[in-house]
Amino acid sequence: MKIDFKEKVFEAVKKIPRGRTLNYKQVAKLADRPRAYRAVGNILRSNYDPTIPCHRVIRSDGKIGGYNRGIELKAKLLKQEQSLNKE
DNA sequence: CGTATGACGTGCA
């Protein structure tokens, strides 16, 4: 089965452990397209799934960026998971 | 098939 770039992105994002945030560039690299970080954000925006912790994907600047379900929700989730991971 | 868009990143002033 040949998986598309977005499928690869989804897998990479799903592999992100809680408390761990990756920037779009990293996800794109894991998807074999280190230059497609643009498409990564675009794909996540057009294809949100409850099984994909896309909220763990942030910008390289450390900024959250955006979130289909609400930017504030993403910020809250990140803070929550980071707090859990920190113990 | 071609154009436009975008949750980005880096460089330069």
Place this chain on the structure above:
DNA sequence: GTGCACGCCATAC
């Protein structure tokens, strides 16, 4: 340190 512009890739229309 902040702001503006360019470049890159995939998706949607």
